[in-house]
Amino acid sequence: MTTxxxxxxxxxxxxxxxxxNQPRANLQELAKAVGVSKATLYRFCPTREEIIARLLxxxxxTVALSLEACxxxxxxxxxxxxSLIASVLDSKELTLFLIYHFRPDxxxxxxxxxxxxxxxxxxxxxxxxxxxxxxLRIDISAVALSEIFFGIGCSLIEAEHRGRVPRAxxxxxxxxxxxxxxxxQQKA
Amino acid sequence: MTTxxxxxxxxxxxxxxxxxNQPRANLQELAKAVGVSKATLYRFCPTREEIIARLLxxxxxTVALSLEACxxxxxxxxxxxxSLIASVLDSKELTLFLIYHFRPDxxxxxxxxxxxxxxxxxxxxxxxxxxxxxxLRIDISAVALSEIFFGIGCSLIEAEHRGRVPRAxxxxxxxxxxxxxxxxQQKA
DNA sequence: ATAAAATGAATCAAATTTGATTCATTTGGT
DNA sequence: ACCAAATGAATCAAATTTGATTCATTTTAT
Numbered sequence: 001m002t003t004x005x006x007x008x009x010x011x012x013x014x015x016x017x018x019x020x021n022q023p024r025a026n027l028q029e030l031a032k033a034v035g036v037s038k039a040t041l042y043r044f045c046p047t048r049e050e051i052i053a054r055l056l057x058x059x060x061x062t063v064a065l066s067l068e069a070c071x072x073x074x075x076x077x078x079x080x081x082x083s084l085i086a087s088v089l090d091s092k093e094l095t096l097f098l099i100y101h102f103r104p105d106x107x108x109x110x111x112x113x114x115x116x117x118x119x120x121x122x123x124x125x126x127x128x129x130x131x132x133x134x135x136l137r138i139d140i141s142a143v144a145l146s147e148i149f150f151g152i153g154c155s156l157i158e159a160e161h162r163g164r165v166p167r168a169x170x171x172x173x174x175x176x177x178x179x180x181x182x183x184x185q186q187k188a
Numbered sequence: 189m190t191t192x193x194x195x196x197x198x199x200x201x202x203x204x205x206x207x208x209n210q211p212r213a214n215l216q217e218l219a220k221a222v223g224v225s226k227a228t229l230y231r232f233c234p235t236r237e238e239i240i241a242r243l244l245x246x247x248x249x250t251v252a253l254s255l256e257a258c259x260x261x262x263x264x265x266x267x268x269x270x271s272l273i274a275s276v277l278d279s280k281e282l283t284l285f286l287i288y289h290f291r292p293d294x295x296x297x298x299x300x301x302x303x304x305x306x307x308x309x310x311x312x313x314x315x316x317x318x319x320x321x322x323x324l325r326i327d328i329s330a331v332a333l334s335e336i337f338f339g340i341g342c343s344l345i346e347a348e349h350r351g352r353v354p355r356a357x358x359x360x361x362x363x364x365x366x367x368x369x370x371x372x373q374q375k376a
Numbered sequence: 377a378t379a380a381a382a383t384g385a386a387t388c389a390a391a392t393t394t395g396a397t398t399c400a401t402t403t404g405g406t
Numbered sequence: 407a408c409c410a411a412a413t414g415a416a417t418c419a420a421a422t423t424t425g426a427t428t429c430a431t432t433t434t435a436t
Contacts, residue, residue, distance in 0.1 A: 176327075184325055
Protein backbone atom coordinates (compact mmCIF):
# COMPACT_ATOMS: atom_id res chain seq x y z
CA MET A 1 0.00 0.00 0.00
CA THR A 2 1.73 3.14 -1.20
CA THR A 3 0.22 5.88 0.91
CA UNK A 4 -0.22 9.02 -1.13
CA UNK A 5 2.87 11.18 -0.75
CA UNK A 6 1.93 13.82 1.74
CA UNK A 7 4.12 16.63 0.48
CA UNK A 8 1.79 19.26 1.85
CA UNK A 9 3.41 22.34 3.34
CA UNK A 10 3.60 21.81 7.12
CA UNK A 11 2.26 25.30 7.76
CA UNK A 12 -0.77 24.48 5.66
CA UNK A 13 -1.37 21.36 7.70
CA UNK A 14 -1.11 23.33 10.91
CA UNK A 15 -3.62 25.76 9.51
CA UNK A 16 -5.92 22.86 8.77
CA UNK A 17 -5.84 21.83 12.42
CA UNK A 18 -6.13 25.38 13.70
CA UNK A 19 -9.15 26.03 11.51
CA UNK A 20 -10.71 22.81 12.72
CA ASN A 21 -10.14 23.81 16.33
CA GLN A 22 -11.48 27.33 15.96
CA PRO A 23 -13.29 27.84 12.68
CA ARG A 24 -14.22 31.41 13.53
CA ALA A 25 -10.79 32.58 14.60
CA ASN A 26 -9.64 35.78 12.93
CA LEU A 27 -6.32 35.90 11.10
CA GLN A 28 -4.51 37.22 14.15
CA GLU A 29 -5.67 34.31 16.27
CA LEU A 30 -5.06 31.89 13.44
CA ALA A 31 -1.48 33.07 13.07
CA LYS A 32 -0.91 32.68 16.77
CA ALA A 33 -2.42 29.21 16.74
CA VAL A 34 0.06 28.04 14.13
CA GLY A 35 2.92 29.82 15.84
CA VAL A 36 3.75 32.55 13.35
CA SER A 37 3.15 36.28 13.22
CA LYS A 38 0.26 37.80 11.40
CA ALA A 39 2.70 39.15 8.82
CA THR A 40 4.18 35.75 8.07
CA LEU A 41 0.77 34.23 7.69
CA TYR A 42 -0.05 37.07 5.34
CA ARG A 43 3.05 36.37 3.25
CA PHE A 44 2.22 32.70 3.18
CA CYS A 45 -1.32 33.32 2.09
CA PRO A 46 -2.72 36.85 2.01
CA THR A 47 -6.40 36.35 2.57
CA ARG A 48 -8.56 34.05 4.59
CA GLU A 49 -10.46 33.08 1.51
CA GLU A 50 -7.23 31.94 -0.09
CA ILE A 51 -6.24 29.91 2.95
CA ILE A 52 -9.53 28.08 2.86
CA ALA A 53 -9.37 27.64 -0.90
CA ARG A 54 -5.84 26.31 -0.72
CA LEU A 55 -6.71 23.87 2.04
CA LEU A 56 -9.79 22.74 0.23
CA UNK A 57 -7.86 22.21 -2.96
CA UNK A 58 -5.19 20.29 -1.11
CA UNK A 59 -7.79 18.16 0.64
CA UNK A 60 -9.69 17.50 -2.56
CA UNK A 61 -6.59 16.41 -4.43
CA THR A 62 -5.35 14.32 -1.53
CA VAL A 63 -8.63 12.49 -1.13
CA ALA A 64 -9.04 11.98 -4.86
CA LEU A 65 -5.52 10.60 -5.19
CA SER A 66 -5.92 8.39 -2.15
CA LEU A 67 -9.10 6.88 -3.48
CA GLU A 68 -7.52 6.37 -6.86
CA ALA A 69 -4.61 4.58 -5.23
CA CYS A 70 -7.09 2.25 -3.55
CA UNK A 71 -8.33 1.09 -6.94
CA UNK A 72 -11.83 0.76 -5.58
CA UNK A 73 -13.17 -0.33 -8.94
CA UNK A 74 -11.09 -3.40 -9.55
CA UNK A 75 -8.97 -4.43 -6.58
CA UNK A 76 -10.29 -7.38 -4.55
CA UNK A 77 -12.80 -5.91 -2.13
CA UNK A 78 -10.98 -7.07 1.00
CA UNK A 79 -7.76 -5.49 -0.24
CA UNK A 80 -9.43 -2.29 -1.38
CA UNK A 81 -11.29 -2.07 1.87
CA UNK A 82 -8.10 -2.18 3.92
CA SER A 83 -6.49 0.37 1.61
CA LEU A 84 -9.46 2.63 2.07
CA ILE A 85 -9.10 2.51 5.83
CA ALA A 86 -5.41 3.31 5.55
CA SER A 87 -6.21 6.22 3.27
CA VAL A 88 -8.69 7.70 5.68
CA LEU A 89 -6.24 7.49 8.54
CA ASP A 90 -3.54 9.11 6.47
CA SER A 91 -3.64 12.88 6.30
CA LYS A 92 -5.56 13.36 9.49
CA GLU A 93 -4.99 17.11 9.43
CA LEU A 94 -6.80 17.55 6.16
CA THR A 95 -9.53 15.26 7.39
CA LEU A 96 -9.97 17.38 10.50
CA PHE A 97 -10.20 20.40 8.26
CA LEU A 98 -12.78 18.72 6.07
CA ILE A 99 -14.87 17.66 9.04
CA TYR A 100 -15.47 21.31 9.80
CA HIS A 101 -15.28 22.91 6.38
CA PHE A 102 -16.81 20.43 4.03
CA ARG A 103 -20.07 21.89 2.78
CA PRO A 104 -22.94 19.79 1.46
CA ASP A 105 -23.13 22.02 -1.59
CA UNK A 106 -19.79 20.64 -2.77
CA UNK A 107 -21.93 17.72 -3.80
CA UNK A 108 -24.60 19.60 -5.70
CA UNK A 109 -24.97 18.82 -9.38
CA UNK A 110 -24.88 22.56 -9.99
CA UNK A 111 -21.39 22.84 -8.52
CA UNK A 112 -18.72 23.56 -11.09
CA UNK A 113 -16.16 21.43 -9.34
CA UNK A 114 -17.33 17.88 -9.93
CA UNK A 115 -14.57 16.22 -7.96
CA UNK A 116 -16.47 15.65 -4.73
CA UNK A 117 -19.45 14.36 -6.62
CA UNK A 118 -17.10 11.97 -8.36
CA UNK A 119 -15.52 10.93 -5.08
CA UNK A 120 -18.92 10.22 -3.64
CA UNK A 121 -19.95 8.25 -6.68
CA UNK A 122 -16.80 6.15 -6.59
CA UNK A 123 -17.23 5.50 -2.90
CA UNK A 124 -20.88 4.55 -3.15
CA UNK A 125 -20.10 2.29 -6.07
CA UNK A 126 -17.41 0.54 -4.09
CA UNK A 127 -19.70 -0.24 -1.21
CA UNK A 128 -22.24 -1.52 -3.68
CA UNK A 129 -19.59 -3.80 -5.15
CA UNK A 130 -18.75 -4.99 -1.64
CA UNK A 131 -22.38 -6.00 -1.31
CA UNK A 132 -22.46 -7.76 -4.67
CA UNK A 133 -19.35 -9.69 -3.85
CA UNK A 134 -20.65 -10.83 -0.51
CA UNK A 135 -18.42 -8.80 1.77
CA LEU A 136 -21.13 -6.50 3.08
CA ARG A 137 -24.72 -7.14 4.08
CA ILE A 138 -27.39 -6.10 1.64
CA ASP A 139 -30.14 -5.10 4.04
CA ILE A 140 -28.50 -1.69 4.43
CA SER A 141 -28.15 0.66 1.49
CA ALA A 142 -24.69 1.12 0.02
CA VAL A 143 -25.10 4.84 0.56
CA ALA A 144 -25.76 4.33 4.26
CA LEU A 145 -22.80 1.98 4.51
CA SER A 146 -20.63 4.59 2.86
CA GLU A 147 -21.81 7.30 5.23
CA ILE A 148 -21.30 5.10 8.27
CA PHE A 149 -17.86 3.99 7.17
CA PHE A 150 -16.58 7.53 6.77
CA GLY A 151 -18.48 8.55 9.87
CA ILE A 152 -16.59 6.00 11.94
CA GLY A 153 -13.32 7.05 10.35
CA CYS A 154 -13.87 10.73 10.97
CA SER A 155 -15.10 10.31 14.50
CA LEU A 156 -12.07 8.23 15.41
CA ILE A 157 -9.68 10.74 13.89
CA GLU A 158 -11.39 13.39 15.97
CA ALA A 159 -11.34 11.17 19.03
CA GLU A 160 -7.62 10.68 18.59
CA HIS A 161 -7.21 14.41 18.24
CA ARG A 162 -8.98 14.86 21.56
CA GLY A 163 -6.78 12.24 23.14
CA ARG A 164 -9.60 9.78 23.68
CA VAL A 165 -8.45 6.94 21.44
CA PRO A 166 -4.84 5.99 20.68
CA ARG A 167 -3.58 6.02 17.14
CA ALA A 168 -2.04 2.57 17.38
CA UNK A 169 -4.31 -0.17 16.13
CA UNK A 170 -6.87 2.23 14.78
CA UNK A 171 -6.99 0.64 11.33
CA UNK A 172 -7.84 -2.72 12.88
CA UNK A 173 -10.33 -1.01 15.14
CA UNK A 174 -12.18 0.51 12.21
CA UNK A 175 -12.16 -2.76 10.34
CA UNK A 176 -13.47 -4.72 13.30
CA UNK A 177 -16.14 -2.20 14.16
CA UNK A 178 -17.34 -1.71 10.64
CA UNK A 179 -17.37 -5.35 9.62
CA UNK A 180 -18.23 -7.15 12.85
CA UNK A 181 -19.76 -4.48 15.04
CA UNK A 182 -19.43 -4.02 18.76
CA UNK A 183 -21.74 -6.81 19.84
CA UNK A 184 -20.45 -10.02 21.34
CA GLN A 185 -20.30 -12.75 18.70
CA GLN A 186 -23.11 -15.28 19.01
CA LYS A 187 -21.80 -18.77 18.22
CA ALA A 188 -25.13 -20.13 17.06
CA MET B 189 -39.68 5.47 26.07
CA THR B 190 -40.66 9.03 27.00
CA THR B 191 -38.63 11.21 24.69
CA UNK B 192 -37.51 14.36 26.47
CA UNK B 193 -40.04 17.11 25.86
CA UNK B 194 -38.58 19.26 23.13
CA UNK B 195 -40.12 22.57 24.06
CA UNK B 196 -37.33 24.50 22.44
CA UNK B 197 -38.28 27.70 20.63
CA UNK B 198 -38.63 26.85 16.91
CA UNK B 199 -36.59 29.89 15.94
CA UNK B 200 -33.78 28.66 18.14
CA UNK B 201 -33.88 25.30 16.42
CA UNK B 202 -33.76 26.96 13.02
CA UNK B 203 -30.76 28.92 14.20
CA UNK B 204 -29.12 25.68 15.24
CA UNK B 205 -29.47 24.33 11.73
CA UNK B 206 -28.45 27.60 10.08
CA UNK B 207 -25.33 27.80 12.22
CA UNK B 208 -24.51 24.23 11.35
CA ASN B 209 -24.90 24.95 7.66
CA GLN B 210 -22.85 28.13 7.67
CA PRO B 211 -20.92 28.56 10.91
CA ARG B 212 -19.28 31.78 9.71
CA ALA B 213 -22.39 33.52 8.49
CA ASN B 214 -22.85 37.04 9.81
CA LEU B 215 -26.01 38.04 11.60
CA GLN B 216 -27.54 39.39 8.42
CA GLU B 217 -27.05 36.10 6.62
CA LEU B 218 -28.13 34.17 9.68
CA ALA B 219 -31.37 36.12 9.89
CA LYS B 220 -32.06 35.49 6.24
CA ALA B 221 -31.31 31.79 6.65
CA VAL B 222 -33.96 31.45 9.34
CA GLY B 223 -36.40 33.59 7.45
CA VAL B 224 -36.60 36.68 9.62
CA SER B 225 -35.23 40.19 9.39
CA LYS B 226 -32.04 41.25 11.07
CA ALA B 227 -34.12 43.34 13.46
CA THR B 228 -36.26 40.43 14.54
CA LEU B 229 -33.24 38.26 15.11
CA TYR B 230 -31.79 41.10 17.15
CA ARG B 231 -34.94 41.28 19.28
CA PHE B 232 -34.91 37.56 19.73
CA CYS B 233 -31.30 37.50 20.78
CA PRO B 234 -29.21 40.65 20.50
CA THR B 235 -25.70 39.32 20.03
CA ARG B 236 -24.11 36.42 18.27
CA GLU B 237 -22.41 35.38 21.47
CA GLU B 238 -25.80 35.13 23.13
CA ILE B 239 -27.23 33.05 20.32
CA ILE B 240 -24.40 30.58 20.63
CA ALA B 241 -24.62 30.57 24.41
CA ARG B 242 -28.34 30.01 24.34
CA LEU B 243 -28.06 27.18 21.84
CA LEU B 244 -25.27 25.60 23.80
CA UNK B 245 -27.23 25.82 27.00
CA UNK B 246 -30.27 24.32 25.32
CA UNK B 247 -28.20 21.53 23.82
CA UNK B 248 -26.45 20.80 27.08
CA UNK B 249 -29.68 20.59 29.03
CA THR B 250 -31.37 18.54 26.34
CA VAL B 251 -28.57 16.01 26.15
CA ALA B 252 -28.23 15.80 29.91
CA LEU B 253 -31.96 15.24 30.34
CA SER B 254 -32.08 12.69 27.55
CA LEU B 255 -29.27 10.68 29.06
CA GLU B 256 -30.89 10.87 32.44
CA ALA B 257 -34.13 9.57 30.97
CA CYS B 258 -32.23 6.60 29.56
CA UNK B 259 -31.23 5.57 33.06
CA UNK B 260 -27.90 4.35 31.77
CA UNK B 261 -26.77 3.35 35.23
CA UNK B 262 -29.46 0.86 36.13
CA UNK B 263 -31.77 0.01 33.26
CA UNK B 264 -31.15 -3.34 31.53
CA UNK B 265 -28.40 -2.68 29.01
CA UNK B 266 -30.45 -3.73 25.98
CA UNK B 267 -33.24 -1.38 27.01
CA UNK B 268 -30.93 1.49 27.87
CA UNK B 269 -29.09 0.99 24.61
CA UNK B 270 -32.25 1.36 22.56
CA SER B 271 -33.27 4.39 24.60
CA LEU B 272 -29.89 5.92 23.95
CA ILE B 273 -30.30 5.52 20.21
CA ALA B 274 -33.75 7.10 20.37
CA SER B 275 -32.30 9.97 22.37
CA VAL B 276 -29.59 10.65 19.85
CA LEU B 277 -32.08 10.68 16.99
CA ASP B 278 -34.33 13.03 18.86
CA SER B 279 -33.44 16.71 18.67
CA LYS B 280 -31.50 16.46 15.46
CA GLU B 281 -31.27 20.22 15.16
CA LEU B 282 -29.37 20.59 18.38
CA THR B 283 -27.19 17.66 17.42
CA LEU B 284 -26.35 19.31 14.11
CA PHE B 285 -25.46 22.43 16.04
CA LEU B 286 -23.27 20.46 18.41
CA ILE B 287 -21.48 18.69 15.58
CA TYR B 288 -20.15 22.05 14.47
CA HIS B 289 -19.94 23.97 17.71
CA PHE B 290 -18.95 21.46 20.31
CA ARG B 291 -15.43 22.34 21.43
CA PRO B 292 -13.08 19.81 23.00
CA ASP B 293 -12.37 22.24 25.83
CA UNK B 294 -15.91 21.72 27.10
CA UNK B 295 -14.45 18.52 28.45
CA UNK B 296 -11.42 19.97 30.16
CA UNK B 297 -11.18 19.50 33.91
CA UNK B 298 -10.48 23.22 34.15
CA UNK B 299 -13.83 24.09 32.62
CA UNK B 300 -16.24 25.61 35.08
CA UNK B 301 -19.23 23.90 33.52
CA UNK B 302 -18.83 20.27 34.47
CA UNK B 303 -21.90 19.05 32.65
CA UNK B 304 -20.21 17.75 29.50
CA UNK B 305 -17.55 16.07 31.55
CA UNK B 306 -20.33 14.42 33.49
CA UNK B 307 -22.14 13.41 30.31
CA UNK B 308 -18.98 11.85 28.97
CA UNK B 309 -18.36 10.02 32.21
CA UNK B 310 -21.89 8.63 32.30
CA UNK B 311 -21.63 7.54 28.70
CA UNK B 312 -18.25 5.86 29.07
CA UNK B 313 -19.48 4.14 32.18
CA UNK B 314 -22.51 2.81 30.37
CA UNK B 315 -20.46 1.27 27.59
CA UNK B 316 -18.22 -0.27 30.23
CA UNK B 317 -21.28 -1.78 31.86
CA UNK B 318 -22.40 -3.11 28.48
CA UNK B 319 -19.07 -4.88 28.29
CA UNK B 320 -19.32 -6.28 31.80
CA UNK B 321 -22.79 -7.58 31.15
CA UNK B 322 -21.80 -9.30 27.95
CA UNK B 323 -23.56 -7.07 25.46
CA LEU B 324 -20.43 -5.55 23.96
CA ARG B 325 -17.06 -7.02 23.07
CA ILE B 326 -14.21 -6.34 25.43
CA ASP B 327 -11.33 -6.17 22.97
CA ILE B 328 -12.22 -2.55 22.22
CA SER B 329 -12.04 0.09 24.93
CA ALA B 330 -15.31 1.42 26.31
CA VAL B 331 -14.12 4.89 25.40
CA ALA B 332 -13.62 3.90 21.78
CA LEU B 333 -17.02 2.22 21.73
CA SER B 334 -18.56 5.39 23.09
CA GLU B 335 -16.87 7.54 20.46
CA ILE B 336 -17.87 5.21 17.65
CA PHE B 337 -21.44 4.97 18.83
CA PHE B 338 -21.94 8.71 18.86
CA GLY B 339 -19.90 9.00 15.69
CA ILE B 340 -22.30 6.71 13.88
CA GLY B 341 -25.26 8.58 15.32
CA CYS B 342 -23.96 11.99 14.35
CA SER B 343 -22.88 10.96 10.88
CA LEU B 344 -26.29 9.50 10.15
CA ILE B 345 -28.06 12.59 11.39
CA GLU B 346 -25.88 14.61 9.07
CA ALA B 347 -26.42 12.15 6.25
CA GLU B 348 -30.15 12.50 6.70
CA HIS B 349 -29.76 16.26 6.66
CA ARG B 350 -27.95 15.99 3.33
CA GLY B 351 -30.69 13.74 2.03
CA ARG B 352 -28.47 10.71 1.73
CA VAL B 353 -30.17 8.42 4.23
CA PRO B 354 -33.88 8.32 5.05
CA ARG B 355 -35.06 8.96 8.56
CA ALA B 356 -37.30 5.92 8.64
CA UNK B 357 -35.66 2.90 10.17
CA UNK B 358 -32.65 4.83 11.32
CA UNK B 359 -32.84 3.61 14.89
CA UNK B 360 -32.72 0.00 13.71
CA UNK B 361 -29.95 0.90 11.31
CA UNK B 362 -27.78 2.28 14.09
CA UNK B 363 -28.48 -0.71 16.28
CA UNK B 364 -27.64 -3.19 13.53
CA UNK B 365 -24.52 -1.39 12.45
CA UNK B 366 -23.20 -0.82 15.93
CA UNK B 367 -23.93 -4.26 17.29
CA UNK B 368 -23.50 -6.50 14.27
CA UNK B 369 -21.46 -4.47 11.85
CA UNK B 370 -21.73 -4.31 8.10
CA UNK B 371 -20.07 -7.63 7.31
CA UNK B 372 -22.03 -10.62 6.12
CA GLN B 373 -22.74 -12.98 9.01
CA GLN B 374 -20.53 -16.06 8.95
CA LYS B 375 -22.49 -19.13 10.02
CA ALA B 376 -19.49 -21.05 11.38
C1' DA C 377 -62.83 47.12 12.26
C1' DT C 378 -59.63 48.36 15.46
C1' DA C 379 -55.98 48.41 18.71
C1' DA C 380 -51.83 46.10 20.08
C1' DA C 381 -48.02 43.45 19.01
C1' DA C 382 -44.70 41.85 15.92
C1' DT C 383 -42.00 42.42 11.98
C1' DG C 384 -39.22 44.49 8.31
C1' DA C 385 -36.49 48.07 6.01
C1' DA C 386 -33.26 51.46 6.62
C1' DT C 387 -29.90 53.88 8.96
C1' DC C 388 -25.79 54.77 11.76
C1' DA C 389 -21.92 54.93 15.04
C1' DA C 390 -18.75 51.87 17.20
C1' DA C 391 -16.05 47.92 17.07
C1' DT C 392 -13.72 44.51 14.69
C1' DT C 393 -11.38 42.45 10.92
C1' DT C 394 -8.88 42.63 6.89
C1' DG C 395 -5.35 43.58 3.64
C1' DA C 396 -1.18 45.89 3.11
C1' DT C 397 3.15 48.18 4.30
C1' DT C 398 7.31 49.59 6.85
C1' DC C 399 11.18 48.80 9.60
C1' DA C 400 13.81 46.44 13.05
C1' DT C 401 15.34 41.95 14.45
C1' DT C 402 16.39 37.20 14.02
C1' DT C 403 17.79 33.18 11.62
C1' DG C 404 20.42 30.28 8.49
C1' DG C 405 23.94 29.40 5.28
C1' DT C 406 28.68 30.10 3.98
C1' DA D 407 31.63 37.03 11.14
C1' DC D 408 28.86 38.28 7.30
C1' DC D 409 25.16 38.62 4.21
C1' DA D 410 20.68 37.48 2.64
C1' DA D 411 16.39 35.80 3.58
C1' DA D 412 12.79 35.26 6.72
C1' DT D 413 10.24 36.77 10.52
C1' DG D 414 7.97 39.73 13.90
C1' DA D 415 6.07 44.03 15.79
C1' DA D 416 3.61 47.94 14.80
C1' DT D 417 0.84 50.75 12.15
C1' DC D 418 -3.01 52.19 9.19
C1' DA D 419 -6.76 52.81 5.86
C1' DA D 420 -10.54 50.29 3.98
C1' DA D 421 -14.01 47.04 4.46
C1' DT D 422 -17.00 44.47 7.14
C1' DT D 423 -19.67 43.35 11.10
C1' DT D 424 -22.02 44.46 15.08
C1' DG D 425 -25.20 46.48 18.18
C1' DA D 426 -28.76 49.67 18.46
C1' DT D 427 -32.54 52.66 17.01
C1' DT D 428 -36.38 54.63 14.33
C1' DC D 429 -40.38 54.42 11.66
C1' DA D 430 -43.53 52.30 8.47
C1' DT D 431 -46.02 48.13 7.56
C1' DT D 432 -48.01 43.79 8.49
C1' DT D 433 -50.06 40.42 11.46
C1' DT D 434 -52.88 38.93 15.28
C1' DA D 435 -56.34 38.93 18.61
C1' DT D 436 -60.54 40.78 20.02
